[in-house]
Amino acid sequence: MSVDPNGEGFIPELEQSLLGALLLGQGLARVRPIVRAEHFVEPIHQDIFGAICDAHERSGSHGVPLVAKLIPERVHMALKLRTDMNVLGYLSRMAADTVHGGSLIEKAAKAVVEQWARLNVAVHCEQIAIAARDPAADPSILGRQIGSAVEGVLSDVRGSGVRRSRFSIGQAAEAAIASARAAKEQGHGLTGLSWGLTDVNRLTGGMQRKDLILVGARPSMGKTSLLISSALATARAGHGIGILSMEMDAEKLTARALSDLSFNGHVQVPYASIIRGQLDDGQFAAVEEMGRRLDQLPIAIDEASGTTFDIRVKIETMMEQFERAGWPRLECLMVDHLGFVQPSAHYRGNRNNEVGEITRALKGYAKEYGLAIVLLSQLSRQLTQRDDKRPQLSDLRDSGNIEQDADVVVFLHREAYYLDRERATGDRETERVEKLAACQHQLEFIIAKQRNGPVTTVDLFCDMAFSAVRNGDRRSL
Structure with missing residues (x-):
């Protein structure tokens, strides 16, 4: 589902803030389980995030100079037309303006996913509203369509850190022992x-x-x-x-x-x-x-x-x-x-x-x-x-x-x-x-x-x- 980055309700600063923090070399490992390139509404930001990931995989770092070299040429041209800035300048400005870092970077990543989800839900609802004006439309089918579409969007939101899914073996052992201890203290073996x-x-x-x-x-x-x-x-x-x-x-x-x-x-x-x-x-x-x-x-x-x-x-x-x-x-x-x-x-x-x-x-x-x-x-x-x-x-x-x-x-x-x-x-x-x-x-x-x-x-x-x-x-x- 394509969302118009020039449409009402899009806040580009949310995406810029996250990208700026990543360009400073912070938290990519914590962000990648939460956000994907397609969660960025602005296509230019999708390419920048992809280049950050690519740079990290190639060299283990993702600073501004290296990322700028990996940005596709079409992005250079699009950015020049829209902002009159070159890629290096745009990346440097995002890194300088960022306020997210450390523990806040996960919050920034979730904000990006939530914005993408909000705008996608709006698009789906607008399409259903148009279809619903057709006198021949079946309301039950429309209901299932929007339910299925919204579920797909919300599953990404729920996956953006709502529930912890990764544990060290020591943490898992601690939880298992705690459950066994509780069952023993209760005296009836119930876990x-x-x-x-x-x-x-x-x-x-x-x-x-x-x-x-x-x-x-x-x-x-x-x-x-x-x-x-x-x-x-x-x-x-x-x-x-x-x-x-x-x-x-x-x-x-x-x-x-x-x-x-x-x-x-x-x-x-x-x-x-x-x-x-x-x-x-x-x-x-x-x-x-x-x-x-x-x-x-x-x-x-x-x-x-x-x-x-x-x-x-x-x-x-x-x-x-x-x-x-x-x-x-x-x-x-x-x-x-x-x-x-x-x-x-x-x-x-x-x-x-x-x-x-x-x-x-x-x-x-x-x-x-x-x-x-x-x-x-x-x-x-x-x-x-x-x-x-x-x-x-x-x-x-x-x-x-x-x-x-x-x-x-x-x-x-x-x-x-x-x-x-x-x-x-x-x-x-x-x-x-x-x-x-x-x-x-x-x-x-x-x-x-x-x-x-x-x-x-x-x-x-x-x-x-x-x-x-x-x-x-x-x-x-």
């Missing part, structure tokens, strides 16, 4: 956020920040129940939770949360009764009390579907919401589910690449914002054709990309679901009924992939009527 499930926490260390955690299952296996129970437990432990409920509306999801909270109380209320309003006075009073308890928890729900760009916007909006409310910072994002995340137009029609784009983006957000991202996913129907219906990694739809990007892959399996739908006669029916009674409330938490832990299965307790998932041999969290 991440609690699932609210003792054995799962022991095997995983909790939901790790910066990890993409995929939870896959067939319908009615308990994905949403696990999401709700874990969200409540994590929020009660003082961590901010965001839920993108793209499949289920916020009211029905909250009805499940109310039912889950009631499960350990004196008055238990099935979530179907809440949704249908089939409550007696005692149950209604219990639900109202659960509602007051929910109101105290740092949980935000967004029920709108969207693209990965929309998810980024929702993350940042939630972070601001939590800060304004005085809540703990957002530390976990739960997405229900992968099938409702819309891909960009880039890979449209190739589902494998679409899924790869989505999972890569979510993994990137987990690292960028320091979040544990839990992504629910529907499994292929093919597994129902097997005698053993426990999921495997190959059952993931477009599993290559998901397996690659996810740090942890968990499958959920309820044998009772299948037994309840079988029909037999005689001894086989008696056997089916006995098996069903034995596993009625059993949920298998199958850890199929874990970068930093064992691959194993944990038996949990579940009660689907209350959307409640608990430790295997006890109901309390």
Whole structure:
């Protein structure tokens, strides 16, 4: 996208100040991860920055005389026509006028990138405004176009030093030891956020920040129940939770949360009764009390579907919401589910690449914002054709990309679901009924992939009527 350097809003001094500091031999190593030549709006400045980088690579220095020799001839001519100055004079003046140096040079580099981004957003918006005046224009397409364009611009701004990405091995070791020490002092081995499930926490260390955690299952296996129970437990432990409920509306999801909270109380209320309003006075009073308890928890729900760009916007909006409310910072994002995340137009029609784009983006957000991202996913129907219906990694739809990007892959399996739908006669029916009674409330938490832990299965307790998932041999969290 080309921005007119003679247009309104361009401040050439921002670029001149940075270039002047670089010509004084300061901070190129600190600047190069932040700014690129194309971030300079003035084409002459793009060539000067390129010559500075070239001079450094050739000789290890980038002073005015050497850089001037590497400036293309066309730039000499353009500069003479526009300013009546030669290149050597222009470079010398920038170096003499600079006020940025030392630690301030990174700030100058960010200012250059932010100006480029601001002007590019303006150009994109102007183009969309022109297109929007066409009566035949599709508003949804226009929205996706500007979202995609702006995301590309803002990704450069976010990459200009917002999040530290380079560490010495000693610094990384110090951070790892600090995490281990904190987990030891807490006494429960948690280095991440609690699932609210003792054995799962022991095997995983909790939901790790910066990890993409995929939870896959067939319908009615308990994905949403696990999401709700874990969200409540994590929020009660003082961590901010965001839920993108793209499949289920916020009211029905909250009805499940109310039912889950009631499960350990004196008055238990099935979530179907809440949704249908089939409550007696005692149950209604219990639900109202659960509602007051929910109101105290740092949980935000967004029920709108969207693209990965929309998810980024929702993350940042939630972070601001939590800060304004005085809540703990957002530390976990739960997405229900992968099938409702819309891909960009880039890979449209190739589902494998679409899924790869989505999972890569979510993994990137987990690292960028320091979040544990839990992504629910529907499994292929093919597994129902097997005698053993426990999921495997190959059952993931477009599993290559998901397996690659996810740090942890968990499958959920309820044998009772299948037994309840079988029909037999005689001894086989008696056997089916006995098996069903034995596993009625059993949920298998199958850890199929874990970068930093064992691959194993944990038996949990579940009660689907209350959307409640608990430790295997006890109901309390």
